[in-house]
Amino acid sequence: MNSVEQAMDYIKTNNVKFIRFQFVDIHGEPKNIAYPVKAGAAGEEELYDVLEKGLYFDGSSIEGFVSIESSDMMLKPDLKTLSVLPWRPTEKSVARVICDVYTTTGKPFEGDPRGCLKRVLAKFDEELGGEFFVGPEPEFFILKEDACGSWVPADDAGYFDLEPLDGGCDIRRKIVFALENLGFHVEASHHEVAEGQHEVDFKFADAVKTADSVVTFKTTIKTLAAQEGLKATFMPKPFFGINGSGMHCHQSIWLNGEPSFYDESAQYQLSETCMSYVAGILDHAKSIVAVTNPTVNSYKRLVPGYEAPVNIAWANANRSAIVRVPAPRGKGTRIEFRAPDPSCNPYLAFTVMLAAGLDGVKRKLSAIDPVEKNIFAMSEAQKKAEGIESVPANLKAALDELENNSVLKDALGKHIFENFIEIKNAEWDSFRTSVTDWETKQYLKI
Structure with a gap:
C-alpha cells in the first residue's frame, strides 16, 4: 500500500x-x-x-x-x-x-535501528547511486518439553531427512503457508544438521525489506510453535555437542541500477568492486561480529569444529572460510558472510556489513587470495602460516574491537553505538560474574 x-x-x-x-x-x-x-x-x-x-x-x-x-x-x-x-x-x-x-x-x-539502516542506505544512494540486497538464511530449533520439564529437540532427524525421522514436516508446512500469507517468497524449507534444527529460506530483497522480514520470520515461527505446544528458539547454541544456528547472509550491491559484483573477464568472474567489498568485510570482521553475533552464547557457536565460520578468509566453493562466493554469476553474483547468527538485530547487522564492505570499496582494498583448502582441518600453526586469523573468542573481545572501529561507529551513529556498547558490556559482566552449573560440578569438591 x-x-x-x-x-x-x-x-x-x-x-x-x-x-x-x-x-x-x-x-x-x-x-x-x-x-x-x-x-x-x-x-x-x-x-x-x-x-x-x-x-x-x-x-x-x-x-x-x-x-x-x-x-x-x-x-x-x-x-x-x-x-x-x-x-x-x-x-x-x-x-x-x-x-x-x-x-x-x-x-x-537516531536510536531507531530501522532508521539507522535507512540512513546508511540513503547515504550510499546519494554518494554512489547504490542499492544493497541481502538474502539471509536464519536457522532455528523446534523444541518439545520432556517428562522432566526440560526443553529438548523435538525430533532426532539430520540434514535433509524425511518423515518419519523428520518430525518437523508439519510445523514447517504451517510456517511456509503463514509466511506466504504475509507476502514472503519462500524458496525452500528443510531439516538442518542438528536434531530439532530447521531452515526456511526466503528470497533476497533490499536490505530494509529483508530486515523487516527477519523480524516477522522469527515472530511467525515462535508463535506457530507455541500454538502447537512447542518452543522455537533462535538461540545460536542451545545444546552442547551439536551444531548451532547461524544466519548466513548473502549480499550484493548494485551501482546506478546495475549489479556490480560480476565481471566476465576478471579472475573468478568477480569484479574489482566485489573483491574490494570482500576485503572490507575481512578487514572489519573482528568488529562486525560484535553486532552480527551479539550475545554471550553466540561465541559458544563460534568455536572450531561444528562447521563454525571463525576463519577470516574468503573462498569460492569452500565453506570453511568466513566469506564464500556462491557459484552463480551474472546478476546472481553475490558474497556470503557466514558468521552472523539469528540472535542479531538484522537492521544493525546489515548496517555494519554494508559499512565494512563499502569501506573496502572506497579504499580500493584488494582481497587476499582465496583459500580453497579445508581450513577446519588445518592446525593452528598451518593457519598462522597461511595468514588466517580467527574472529574474537568471546563477546567482550568482540566489543573491544568494535569500540576501536571508527567506520562501524560512524555507521551506527553515536546514540546506538554508545548504548549498544554499554548494554552489551553489562551483559558480559553479568555472565562473567555468574556461577554456572559446570563450575559447581567441577569445583565444589575443592
Whole structure:
C-alpha cells in the first residue's frame, strides 16, 4: 500500500479490528502498540489521522532508546508493511504495520535501528547511486518439553531427512503457508544438521525489506510453535555437542541500477568492486561480529569444529572460510558472510556489513587470495602460516574491537553505538560474574 486511502480500504476489506504498530528495540526484539479500529465516521477519521501522522508512545522503557525526561516519541507507519496476521482470527482480524521511530519534533530518532539502516542506505544512494540486497538464511530449533520439564529437540532427524525421522514436516508446512500469507517468497524449507534444527529460506530483497522480514520470520515461527505446544528458539547454541544456528547472509550491491559484483573477464568472474567489498568485510570482521553475533552464547557457536565460520578468509566453493562466493554469476553474483547468527538485530547487522564492505570499496582494498583448502582441518600453526586469523573468542573481545572501529561507529551513529556498547558490556559482566552449573560440578569438591 502506497497511500493512506489504500490502507484504509485494506483494513475495511479484511475486517481488521486491531492494528499492531510495530518497531524494534536495540536488540532487534519486536515491540508494538495495539490500536483498536473504531466504527463510524469519527472512527474512520481518527484512523486516517493515525495512519497519516503516526501514533505517540513512551520510549523511556525501551532498552537503548531515551531517558524518562524525554520519553515522548512517535511511531510513523510504513504502509507498505501493513499485513493481516494469518494466525489470528479471521472474522475480527489483526494486522501489523512496521513503523519508523520519530521524535516529537518530527525528526527521525537516531536510536531507531530501522532508521539507522535507512540512513546508511540513503547515504550510499546519494554518494554512489547504490542499492544493497541481502538474502539471509536464519536457522532455528523446534523444541518439545520432556517428562522432566526440560526443553529438548523435538525430533532426532539430520540434514535433509524425511518423515518419519523428520518430525518437523508439519510445523514447517504451517510456517511456509503463514509466511506466504504475509507476502514472503519462500524458496525452500528443510531439516538442518542438528536434531530439532530447521531452515526456511526466503528470497533476497533490499536490505530494509529483508530486515523487516527477519523480524516477522522469527515472530511467525515462535508463535506457530507455541500454538502447537512447542518452543522455537533462535538461540545460536542451545545444546552442547551439536551444531548451532547461524544466519548466513548473502549480499550484493548494485551501482546506478546495475549489479556490480560480476565481471566476465576478471579472475573468478568477480569484479574489482566485489573483491574490494570482500576485503572490507575481512578487514572489519573482528568488529562486525560484535553486532552480527551479539550475545554471550553466540561465541559458544563460534568455536572450531561444528562447521563454525571463525576463519577470516574468503573462498569460492569452500565453506570453511568466513566469506564464500556462491557459484552463480551474472546478476546472481553475490558474497556470503557466514558468521552472523539469528540472535542479531538484522537492521544493525546489515548496517555494519554494508559499512565494512563499502569501506573496502572506497579504499580500493584488494582481497587476499582465496583459500580453497579445508581450513577446519588445518592446525593452528598451518593457519598462522597461511595468514588466517580467527574472529574474537568471546563477546567482550568482540566489543573491544568494535569500540576501536571508527567506520562501524560512524555507521551506527553515536546514540546506538554508545548504548549498544554499554548494554552489551553489562551483559558480559553479568555472565562473567555468574556461577554456572559446570563450575559447581567441577569445583565444589575443592
